[in-house]
Amino acid sequence: MSTHIPMDLYTTAASLLQEDADKIEKLIEVQMETLTNRRCPLYEEVLDTQMYGLSREIDFAVRAGLIQEQRGRDIISKLERNLAQLYEALNHSRQQDGSI
Secondary structure, eight states, rough: OOOOOOHHHEEEEEEEEHHHHHHHHHHHHHHHHHHHOTTHHHHHHHHHHHHHHHHHHHHHHTTSSSSEEEHHHHHHHHHHHHHHHHHHHHHHHHHHTTTO
C-alpha cells in the first residue's frame, strides 16, 4: 500500500524527533552538573528510560514512513556522541577543580 505523505510531514517528524533528542541531552547535562555521583542508579535509569523512549519514537516514525531508517540512526548516534562528549568534558572539568 503506497500513500503519499507530504514532504513537510517528513520534515516535521524529523524535527520533532531531534527536539526530543535535544531535550534528553539537556536533561542529562543538568543532571550531570548537579549530581556529585554520576554513577547513581537513578541517573542511569533516567538516561536508559529516555534513550529507550526516543528509540521507540524513532522506530514508530520509521515504520510509519515518516522518516528514513538512516535518519533515525543518525539522530540516536548524534545524541550518543554528544552525551559521551558532555560526560568527558564534565569529568575533565571536575578533575581540574579537584571535585572528583
